[in-house]
Amino acid sequence: MVNQAKKKRSGRGKVVARTGELMHGTTKKFRLQCRGSTLEAILVNYEGKISAYVNRCCHISLTMDWVDNQFFTEDKRYLICANHGATYEPTTGECIWGPCFGAFLQNVPLEVSRDQIRAYCPEDKKLRE
Numbered sequence: 001m002v003n004q005a006k007k008k009r010s011g012r013g014k015v016v017a018r019t020g021e022l023m024h025g026t027t028k029k030f031r032l033q034c035r036g037s038t039l040e041a042i043l044v045n046y047e048g049k050i051s052a053y054v055n056r057c058c059h060i061s062l063t064m065d066w067v068d069n070q071f072f073t074e075d076k077r078y079l080i081c082a083n084h085g086a087t088y089e090p091t092t093g094e095c096i097w098g099p100c101f102g103a104f105l106q107n108v109p110l111e112v113s114r115d116q117i118r119a120y121c122p123e124d125k126k127l128r129e
Ligand code: FES
Pocket: 057, 058, 059, 060, 061, 062, 064, 081, 082, 083, 084, 085, 086, 098, 099
């Protein structure tokens, strides 16, 4: 199952994975070109539900992985920022523990066509520098 917003997407998006590519508790980093900037994002599989977020912590505008592509806690239950330990729900991006409690990771819209997962740029108003 892929977390998809119902809005019409602009552009063609970018194929970032094939369905079934990611196992539960794993992530895949990818980059998107959005209005002249490059965004680093992560694709997340939590119990078969696929979501994607910009790789930028809500606490301080830093990437969350010190070790490349390591986002899940050891028990594969939450996403965690390696900087100060902000802990996020993997299916919603909500910070449920830490310095940015209650904030949400920036969602990256996804769409599945055939066996491909496409990612689209977040909306303008949601892009943070
Ligand atoms: S930068 Fe992520 S918890 Fe501080």
